[in-house]
Amino acid sequence: MKRVLLMLVIAFAGYGLKAQTNDSIPRLDPKTKNVLNIQNQAAFQLAMRYNDAQSAKVQLYQLIVRNPENLRFQEALASLYFESGETMSAALAALDILEINDKNIAALEIAAYSLEAVGALDRSLPHFESLYLLTGDNFSLYKSGFIQYSLKRYEEALNSVNMLIKNAKVDEKIGFPKSQTETQEISMKAAALNLKGMIYLDQGSKSEAKTAFEEAVQLAPEFELAKENLQKAQ
Template identity: 35%
Template sequence: MKQLLYIFSFVLATNAIAQNTTSTELQKQKIKQALAYGDKIIAADAMYSIVAMEGPQSTYKDSLAYLYFNARNFVSCFLVTNDILSYKENNLELLEMKAVSLENMGALDKAKEAYASLLTKTNNNFHAYKIAGLELALNKFEEALVSIKKADQLPDDGKLSVTFQVNKNYNQNVSLKAAIAYLEGLTYLNLKKDKEAKASFERAVQLFPEFVLAKSKLTTLEAKTTN
Protein backbone atom coordinates (compact mmCIF):
# COMPACT_ATOMS: atom_id res chain seq x y z
CA MET A 1 0.00 0.00 0.00
CA LYS A 2 2.82 2.38 0.89
CA GLN A 3 4.50 1.54 -2.40
CA LEU A 4 1.29 2.33 -4.29
CA LEU A 5 0.96 5.66 -2.49
CA TYR A 6 4.56 6.49 -3.39
CA ILE A 7 3.98 5.66 -7.05
CA PHE A 8 0.76 7.69 -7.08
CA SER A 9 2.55 10.73 -5.54
CA PHE A 10 5.38 10.37 -8.04
CA VAL A 11 2.93 10.32 -10.94
CA LEU A 12 1.16 13.43 -9.65
CA ALA A 13 4.46 15.29 -9.26
CA THR A 14 5.61 14.23 -12.73
CA ASN A 15 2.33 15.37 -14.26
CA ALA A 16 2.58 18.72 -12.45
CA ILE A 17 6.12 19.26 -13.78
CA ALA A 18 5.04 18.27 -17.28
CA GLN A 19 2.05 20.62 -17.16
CA ASN A 20 4.23 23.45 -15.90
CA THR A 21 6.77 22.85 -18.69
CA THR A 22 3.99 22.75 -21.26
CA SER A 23 2.48 25.96 -19.86
CA THR A 24 5.86 27.71 -19.97
CA GLU A 25 6.46 26.67 -23.57
CA LEU A 26 2.96 27.83 -24.46
CA GLN A 27 3.61 31.26 -22.93
CA LYS A 28 6.93 31.51 -24.81
CA GLN A 29 5.14 30.82 -28.09
CA LYS A 30 2.55 33.42 -27.09
CA ILE A 31 5.33 36.00 -26.53
CA LYS A 32 6.90 35.22 -29.89
CA GLN A 33 3.59 35.58 -31.71
CA ALA A 34 2.57 38.73 -29.83
CA LEU A 35 5.87 40.46 -30.61
CA ALA A 36 5.60 39.42 -34.25
CA TYR A 37 2.23 41.21 -34.35
CA GLY A 38 3.49 44.19 -32.35
CA ASP A 39 1.23 43.45 -29.38
CA LYS A 40 3.42 44.33 -26.40
CA ILE A 41 0.56 44.13 -23.91
CA ILE A 42 -0.04 40.46 -24.63
CA ALA A 43 3.72 39.81 -24.67
CA ALA A 44 4.07 41.41 -21.23
CA ASP A 45 1.13 39.39 -19.92
CA ALA A 46 2.78 36.15 -21.07
CA MET A 47 6.08 37.20 -19.49
CA TYR A 48 4.31 37.78 -16.17
CA SER A 49 2.85 34.27 -16.42
CA ILE A 50 6.31 32.78 -16.91
CA VAL A 51 7.72 34.79 -13.98
CA ALA A 52 4.88 33.48 -11.81
CA MET A 53 5.77 29.92 -12.82
CA GLU A 54 9.55 30.23 -12.66
CA GLY A 55 9.82 32.31 -9.50
CA PRO A 56 11.08 35.78 -8.46
CA GLN A 57 14.47 35.43 -10.18
CA SER A 58 13.09 34.35 -13.54
CA THR A 59 15.14 35.64 -16.49
CA TYR A 60 11.88 36.82 -18.02
CA LYS A 61 11.97 39.76 -15.62
CA ASP A 62 14.92 40.97 -17.71
CA SER A 63 12.79 40.55 -20.83
CA LEU A 64 10.04 42.61 -19.19
CA ALA A 65 12.54 45.38 -18.42
CA TYR A 66 13.67 45.55 -22.06
CA LEU A 67 10.06 45.43 -23.27
CA TYR A 68 9.06 48.35 -21.06
CA PHE A 69 12.22 50.30 -21.92
CA ASN A 70 11.69 49.96 -25.69
CA ALA A 71 8.05 50.95 -25.23
CA ARG A 72 9.20 54.04 -23.27
CA ASN A 73 7.16 52.91 -20.28
CA PHE A 74 9.79 54.26 -17.94
CA VAL A 75 7.90 53.91 -14.66
CA SER A 76 7.38 50.17 -15.15
CA CYS A 77 10.91 49.79 -16.50
CA PHE A 78 12.33 51.45 -13.39
CA LEU A 79 10.29 49.24 -11.06
CA VAL A 80 11.37 46.04 -12.84
CA THR A 81 15.06 46.99 -13.16
CA ASN A 82 15.18 48.13 -9.54
CA ASP A 83 13.82 44.75 -8.50
CA ILE A 84 16.29 42.76 -10.63
CA LEU A 85 19.24 44.87 -9.48
CA SER A 86 18.57 43.75 -5.90
CA TYR A 87 20.16 40.43 -6.92
CA LYS A 88 22.04 41.44 -10.10
CA GLU A 89 23.64 44.63 -8.79
CA ASN A 90 26.48 44.73 -11.34
CA ASN A 91 24.42 44.31 -14.52
CA LEU A 92 25.48 47.38 -16.54
CA GLU A 93 22.62 47.31 -19.04
CA LEU A 94 20.01 47.18 -16.28
CA LEU A 95 21.80 49.97 -14.38
CA GLU A 96 21.76 52.12 -17.51
CA MET A 97 18.07 51.42 -18.16
CA LYS A 98 17.33 52.38 -14.56
CA ALA A 99 19.25 55.66 -14.95
CA VAL A 100 17.53 56.54 -18.23
CA SER A 101 14.12 55.66 -16.77
CA LEU A 102 14.67 57.89 -13.74
CA GLU A 103 15.79 60.74 -15.99
CA ASN A 104 12.69 60.44 -18.16
CA MET A 105 10.51 60.27 -15.06
CA GLY A 106 11.94 63.64 -13.98
CA ALA A 107 13.67 62.18 -10.91
CA LEU A 108 16.90 64.01 -11.75
CA ASP A 109 18.67 63.60 -8.41
CA LYS A 110 18.01 59.85 -8.43
CA ALA A 111 19.05 59.64 -12.08
CA LYS A 112 22.32 61.38 -11.21
CA GLU A 113 22.93 58.80 -8.46
CA ALA A 114 22.25 55.97 -10.90
CA TYR A 115 24.68 57.39 -13.49
CA ALA A 116 27.27 57.94 -10.75
CA SER A 117 26.97 54.27 -9.80
CA LEU A 118 27.43 53.35 -13.45
CA LEU A 119 30.47 55.60 -13.81
CA THR A 120 32.28 53.87 -10.96
CA LYS A 121 31.94 50.61 -12.89
CA THR A 122 32.52 51.82 -16.47
CA ASN A 123 34.73 54.93 -16.27
CA ASN A 124 32.79 55.88 -19.41
CA ASN A 125 32.91 59.50 -20.63
CA PHE A 126 29.26 59.34 -21.74
CA HIS A 127 28.13 58.56 -18.20
CA ALA A 128 30.21 61.47 -16.87
CA TYR A 129 28.61 63.66 -19.57
CA LYS A 130 25.13 62.58 -18.43
CA ILE A 131 25.95 63.42 -14.81
CA ALA A 132 27.12 66.89 -15.87
CA GLY A 133 23.94 67.44 -17.87
CA LEU A 134 21.76 66.47 -14.91
CA GLU A 135 23.73 68.75 -12.57
CA LEU A 136 23.28 71.60 -15.04
CA ALA A 137 19.53 70.92 -15.14
CA LEU A 138 19.53 70.98 -11.33
CA ASN A 139 21.34 74.37 -11.38
CA LYS A 140 24.40 72.85 -9.72
CA PHE A 141 26.76 74.70 -12.01
CA GLU A 142 30.03 74.26 -10.12
CA GLU A 143 29.42 70.53 -9.80
CA ALA A 144 28.49 70.35 -13.48
CA LEU A 145 31.76 72.02 -14.44
CA VAL A 146 33.77 69.45 -12.46
CA SER A 147 31.82 66.59 -14.06
CA ILE A 148 32.09 67.89 -17.62
CA LYS A 149 35.83 68.41 -17.27
CA LYS A 150 36.11 64.84 -16.02
CA ALA A 151 34.10 63.65 -19.03
CA ASP A 152 36.47 65.51 -21.33
CA GLN A 153 39.50 63.84 -19.76
CA LEU A 154 38.15 60.29 -19.97
CA PRO A 155 38.96 58.11 -23.02
CA ASP A 156 36.69 58.43 -26.05
CA ASP A 157 36.32 55.71 -28.69
CA GLY A 158 34.71 58.05 -31.22
CA LYS A 159 31.70 55.76 -31.65
CA LEU A 160 29.08 57.57 -29.58
CA SER A 161 27.02 60.55 -30.70
CA VAL A 162 24.48 62.76 -28.96
CA THR A 163 21.23 63.94 -30.53
CA PHE A 164 20.31 67.61 -30.15
CA GLN A 165 16.95 69.10 -31.07
CA VAL A 166 17.73 72.13 -33.24
CA ASN A 167 14.07 72.95 -33.83
CA LYS A 168 10.79 71.03 -33.86
CA ASN A 169 11.52 69.68 -37.34
CA TYR A 170 15.23 68.97 -37.13
CA ASN A 171 17.48 66.91 -34.85
CA GLN A 172 21.24 66.77 -35.26
CA ASN A 173 23.57 63.94 -34.23
CA VAL A 174 26.83 65.30 -32.88
CA SER A 175 30.00 63.49 -31.79
CA LEU A 176 30.23 62.96 -28.03
CA LYS A 177 33.47 64.94 -27.72
CA ALA A 178 31.83 67.95 -29.38
CA ALA A 179 28.76 67.54 -27.16
CA ILE A 180 31.01 67.57 -24.09
CA ALA A 181 32.63 70.82 -25.22
CA TYR A 182 29.19 72.32 -25.89
CA LEU A 183 27.90 71.34 -22.45
CA GLU A 184 31.01 72.88 -20.92
CA GLY A 185 30.17 76.11 -22.77
CA LEU A 186 26.61 76.08 -21.43
CA THR A 187 27.94 75.56 -17.92
CA TYR A 188 30.33 78.50 -18.24
CA LEU A 189 27.45 80.66 -19.51
CA ASN A 190 25.49 79.87 -16.37
CA LEU A 191 28.55 80.77 -14.30
CA LYS A 192 28.67 84.14 -16.13
CA LYS A 193 32.05 83.32 -17.67
CA ASP A 194 31.50 84.36 -21.28
CA LYS A 195 35.16 84.20 -22.32
CA GLU A 196 35.52 80.58 -21.20
CA ALA A 197 32.12 79.74 -22.72
CA LYS A 198 33.20 81.15 -26.07
CA ALA A 199 36.37 79.03 -26.03
CA SER A 200 34.31 75.90 -25.29
CA PHE A 201 31.83 76.58 -28.10
CA GLU A 202 34.70 77.23 -30.50
CA ARG A 203 36.21 73.88 -29.54
CA ALA A 204 32.83 72.21 -30.10
CA VAL A 205 32.68 73.63 -33.63
CA GLN A 206 36.27 72.64 -34.27
CA LEU A 207 35.43 69.07 -33.25
CA PHE A 208 32.18 69.07 -35.24
CA PRO A 209 32.15 71.86 -37.88
CA GLU A 210 28.41 71.60 -38.63
CA PHE A 211 27.34 71.87 -34.98
CA VAL A 212 24.32 74.19 -35.37
CA LEU A 213 23.66 74.95 -31.70
CA ALA A 214 27.31 75.66 -30.90
CA LYS A 215 27.53 78.05 -33.86
CA SER A 216 24.37 79.79 -32.69
CA LYS A 217 25.84 80.30 -29.19
CA LEU A 218 28.99 81.74 -30.71
CA THR A 219 26.96 84.17 -32.82
CA THR A 220 25.06 85.30 -29.71
CA LEU A 221 28.26 85.80 -27.71
CA GLU A 222 29.96 87.72 -30.53
CA ALA A 223 26.94 89.99 -30.87
CA LYS A 224 27.00 90.58 -27.11
CA THR A 225 30.69 91.53 -27.28
CA THR A 226 30.09 93.90 -30.20
CA ASN A 227 27.31 95.68 -28.37
Protein backbone atom coordinates (compact mmCIF):
# COMPACT_ATOMS: atom_id res chain seq x y z
CA MET A 1 0.00 0.00 0.00
CA LYS A 2 2.81 2.40 0.88
CA ARG A 3 4.49 1.80 -2.45
CA VAL A 4 1.27 2.47 -4.41
CA LEU A 5 0.67 5.68 -2.46
CA LEU A 6 4.26 6.77 -3.04
CA MET A 7 3.95 6.28 -6.80
CA LEU A 8 0.75 8.36 -6.86
CA VAL A 9 2.33 11.14 -4.81
CA ILE A 10 5.42 11.21 -7.04
CA ALA A 11 3.24 11.34 -10.14
CA PHE A 12 1.24 14.33 -8.95
CA ALA A 13 3.69 16.08 -6.62
CA GLY A 14 4.84 18.60 -9.18
CA TYR A 15 1.43 19.30 -10.73
CA GLY A 16 0.49 22.28 -8.61
CA LEU A 17 4.04 23.56 -8.28
CA LYS A 18 4.67 23.64 -12.03
CA ALA A 19 1.70 25.95 -12.45
CA GLN A 20 3.44 28.47 -10.22
CA THR A 21 6.52 30.55 -10.95
CA ASN A 22 8.82 32.60 -8.79
CA ASP A 23 6.78 35.62 -9.91
CA SER A 24 3.89 34.39 -7.74
CA ILE A 25 6.05 34.76 -4.60
CA PRO A 26 6.41 38.33 -3.28
CA ARG A 27 9.94 39.61 -3.80
CA LEU A 28 11.85 40.80 -0.75
CA ASP A 29 14.65 43.28 -0.68
CA PRO A 30 17.99 41.62 0.21
CA LYS A 31 18.15 43.17 3.69
CA THR A 32 14.67 41.96 4.69
CA LYS A 33 15.32 38.53 3.21
CA ASN A 34 18.55 38.22 5.18
CA VAL A 35 16.87 39.22 8.45
CA LEU A 36 14.06 36.69 7.93
CA ASN A 37 16.56 33.97 7.04
CA ILE A 38 18.50 34.61 10.23
CA GLN A 39 15.30 34.47 12.28
CA ASN A 40 14.16 31.20 10.69
CA GLN A 41 17.57 29.59 11.13
CA ALA A 42 17.69 30.64 14.79
CA ALA A 43 14.18 29.23 15.33
CA PHE A 44 15.21 26.01 13.56
CA GLN A 45 18.24 25.60 15.84
CA LEU A 46 16.09 26.21 18.90
CA ALA A 47 13.46 23.71 17.78
CA MET A 48 16.17 21.09 17.21
CA ARG A 49 17.66 21.83 20.62
CA TYR A 50 14.27 21.11 22.22
CA ASN A 51 13.67 18.04 20.03
CA ASP A 52 10.68 19.66 18.36
CA ALA A 53 10.98 18.23 14.87
CA GLN A 54 7.61 19.56 13.71
CA SER A 55 8.49 23.18 14.49
CA ALA A 56 11.93 22.68 12.91
CA LYS A 57 10.26 21.53 9.69
CA VAL A 58 8.07 24.65 9.62
CA GLN A 59 11.16 26.86 9.74
CA LEU A 60 12.82 24.84 6.98
CA TYR A 61 9.77 25.14 4.74
CA GLN A 62 9.90 28.91 5.07
CA LEU A 63 13.60 28.93 4.28
CA ILE A 64 13.09 26.69 1.23
CA VAL A 65 10.31 28.87 -0.19
CA ARG A 66 12.38 32.01 0.33
CA ASN A 67 15.65 30.47 -0.89
CA PRO A 68 14.79 27.86 -3.58
CA GLU A 69 18.32 28.04 -4.95
CA ASN A 70 19.90 26.97 -1.65
CA LEU A 71 19.71 23.17 -1.50
CA ARG A 72 21.11 22.91 2.01
CA PHE A 73 17.69 23.73 3.47
CA GLN A 74 16.05 21.00 1.38
CA GLU A 75 18.84 18.61 2.43
CA ALA A 76 18.16 19.42 6.08
CA LEU A 77 14.43 18.78 5.59
CA ALA A 78 15.02 15.46 3.84
CA SER A 79 17.45 14.41 6.60
CA LEU A 80 14.98 15.42 9.31
CA TYR A 81 12.23 13.35 7.73
CA PHE A 82 14.57 10.39 7.32
CA GLU A 83 15.84 10.52 10.89
CA SER A 84 12.24 10.78 12.13
CA GLY A 85 11.31 7.59 10.28
CA GLU A 86 9.01 9.44 7.84
CA THR A 87 10.43 7.58 4.88
CA MET A 88 7.84 8.58 2.29
CA SER A 89 8.31 12.30 2.99
CA ALA A 90 12.08 11.78 3.09
CA ALA A 91 12.01 10.10 -0.33
CA LEU A 92 9.95 12.88 -1.90
CA ALA A 93 12.17 15.61 -0.45
CA ALA A 94 15.31 13.83 -1.65
CA LEU A 95 13.87 13.27 -5.14
CA ASP A 96 13.17 17.00 -5.44
CA ILE A 97 16.84 17.70 -4.69
CA LEU A 98 17.96 15.14 -7.26
CA GLU A 99 15.82 16.84 -9.90
CA ILE A 100 18.16 19.81 -9.48
CA ASN A 101 21.43 18.00 -8.73
CA ASP A 102 21.51 14.28 -9.51
CA LYS A 103 24.97 13.95 -7.94
CA ASN A 104 23.94 15.17 -4.47
CA ILE A 105 25.33 12.40 -2.23
CA ALA A 106 23.10 13.12 0.79
CA ALA A 107 19.96 13.12 -1.36
CA LEU A 108 21.02 9.93 -3.15
CA GLU A 109 21.48 8.15 0.18
CA ILE A 110 18.14 9.32 1.57
CA ALA A 111 16.29 8.48 -1.65
CA ALA A 112 17.91 5.05 -1.91
CA TYR A 113 17.21 3.94 1.66
CA SER A 114 13.77 5.56 1.88
CA LEU A 115 12.51 4.06 -1.37
CA GLU A 116 13.87 0.67 -0.30
CA ALA A 117 12.07 1.01 3.03
CA VAL A 118 8.68 1.56 1.38
CA GLY A 119 9.21 -1.37 -0.99
CA ALA A 120 9.94 0.60 -4.16
CA LEU A 121 13.03 -1.49 -4.96
CA ASP A 122 13.04 -0.71 -8.67
CA ARG A 123 13.16 3.02 -7.89
CA SER A 124 15.67 2.57 -5.08
CA LEU A 125 18.20 0.62 -7.16
CA PRO A 126 19.40 3.43 -9.49
CA HIS A 127 20.22 5.59 -6.48
CA PHE A 128 22.35 2.88 -4.86
CA GLU A 129 24.08 2.35 -8.20
CA SER A 130 24.77 6.08 -8.51
CA LEU A 131 26.11 6.17 -4.96
CA TYR A 132 28.62 3.47 -5.80
CA LEU A 133 29.71 5.13 -9.03
CA LEU A 134 30.16 8.50 -7.32
CA THR A 135 31.74 7.37 -4.04
CA GLY A 136 33.17 3.87 -4.59
CA ASP A 137 31.34 2.82 -1.41
CA ASN A 138 31.26 -0.97 -1.35
CA PHE A 139 28.20 -1.11 0.89
CA SER A 140 26.25 0.70 -1.84
CA LEU A 141 27.52 -1.91 -4.28
CA TYR A 142 26.34 -4.69 -1.94
CA LYS A 143 22.92 -3.05 -1.65
CA SER A 144 22.77 -2.77 -5.45
CA GLY A 145 23.58 -6.46 -5.84
CA PHE A 146 21.05 -7.52 -3.22
CA ILE A 147 18.26 -5.46 -4.77
CA GLN A 148 19.14 -6.74 -8.25
CA TYR A 149 18.89 -10.27 -6.80
CA SER A 150 15.54 -9.42 -5.17
CA LEU A 151 14.25 -8.13 -8.51
CA LYS A 152 15.52 -11.33 -10.19
CA ARG A 153 17.97 -9.39 -12.35
CA TYR A 154 20.48 -12.15 -11.88
CA GLU A 155 23.08 -11.20 -14.50
CA GLU A 156 23.37 -7.69 -13.07
CA ALA A 157 23.45 -9.08 -9.53
CA LEU A 158 26.31 -11.46 -10.40
CA ASN A 159 28.27 -8.60 -11.97
CA SER A 160 27.84 -6.58 -8.78
CA VAL A 161 28.89 -9.37 -6.41
CA ASN A 162 31.89 -10.32 -8.55
CA MET A 163 33.05 -6.70 -8.45
CA LEU A 164 32.51 -6.68 -4.70
CA ILE A 165 34.43 -9.93 -4.16
CA LYS A 166 37.32 -8.46 -6.13
CA ASN A 167 37.31 -5.02 -4.47
CA ALA A 168 36.17 -5.66 -0.88
CA LYS A 169 38.65 -4.42 1.71
CA VAL A 170 39.81 -6.68 4.54
CA ASP A 171 38.47 -4.37 7.25
CA GLU A 172 35.02 -3.83 5.68
CA LYS A 173 32.18 -5.40 7.66
CA ILE A 174 28.44 -5.77 7.28
CA GLY A 175 25.89 -6.71 9.96
CA PHE A 176 23.64 -9.78 9.75
CA PRO A 177 20.99 -10.92 12.26
CA LYS A 178 22.14 -13.82 14.40
CA SER A 179 18.97 -14.00 16.47
CA GLN A 180 16.05 -11.74 17.31
CA THR A 181 18.27 -9.71 19.62
CA GLU A 182 21.79 -10.26 18.23
CA THR A 183 23.67 -9.30 15.09
CA GLN A 184 27.05 -10.44 13.87
CA GLU A 185 29.63 -8.48 11.90
CA ILE A 186 30.76 -10.33 8.77
CA SER A 187 33.44 -9.37 6.27
CA MET A 188 32.14 -7.74 3.10
CA LYS A 189 33.80 -10.39 0.93
CA ALA A 190 32.11 -13.23 2.82
CA ALA A 191 28.79 -11.41 2.55
CA ALA A 192 29.28 -11.02 -1.20
CA LEU A 193 30.10 -14.72 -1.58
CA ASN A 194 26.96 -15.61 0.37
CA LEU A 195 24.90 -13.37 -1.91
CA LYS A 196 26.55 -14.97 -4.95
CA GLY A 197 25.46 -18.36 -3.63
CA MET A 198 21.90 -17.09 -3.13
CA ILE A 199 21.79 -15.90 -6.74
CA TYR A 200 22.97 -19.28 -8.04
CA LEU A 201 20.58 -21.12 -5.71
CA ASP A 202 17.67 -19.04 -6.96
CA GLN A 203 18.61 -20.07 -10.50
CA GLY A 204 18.77 -23.73 -9.58
CA SER A 205 22.57 -23.96 -9.94
CA LYS A 206 23.23 -25.85 -6.73
CA SER A 207 26.83 -26.78 -7.50
CA GLU A 208 27.90 -23.16 -8.04
CA ALA A 209 25.83 -22.08 -5.04
CA LYS A 210 27.49 -24.68 -2.81
CA THR A 211 30.96 -23.50 -3.87
CA ALA A 212 30.12 -19.87 -3.07
CA PHE A 213 28.62 -20.73 0.31
CA GLU A 214 31.62 -22.90 1.22
CA GLU A 215 33.97 -20.03 0.38
CA ALA A 216 31.88 -17.67 2.51
CA VAL A 217 31.99 -20.04 5.48
CA GLN A 218 35.71 -20.60 5.01
CA LEU A 219 36.26 -16.83 5.23
CA ALA A 220 33.82 -16.39 8.12
CA PRO A 221 33.26 -19.68 10.02
CA GLU A 222 30.81 -17.91 12.37
CA PHE A 223 28.57 -16.76 9.48
CA GLU A 224 25.24 -18.34 10.46
CA LEU A 225 23.28 -17.34 7.35
CA ALA A 226 25.93 -18.74 5.00
CA LYS A 227 25.95 -22.03 6.94
CA GLU A 228 22.16 -22.26 6.69
CA ASN A 229 22.32 -21.54 2.98
CA LEU A 230 25.01 -24.16 2.51
CA GLN A 231 22.61 -26.78 3.89
CA LYS A 232 20.04 -25.73 1.27
CA ALA A 233 22.59 -26.26 -1.50
CA GLN A 234 23.45 -29.84 -0.46
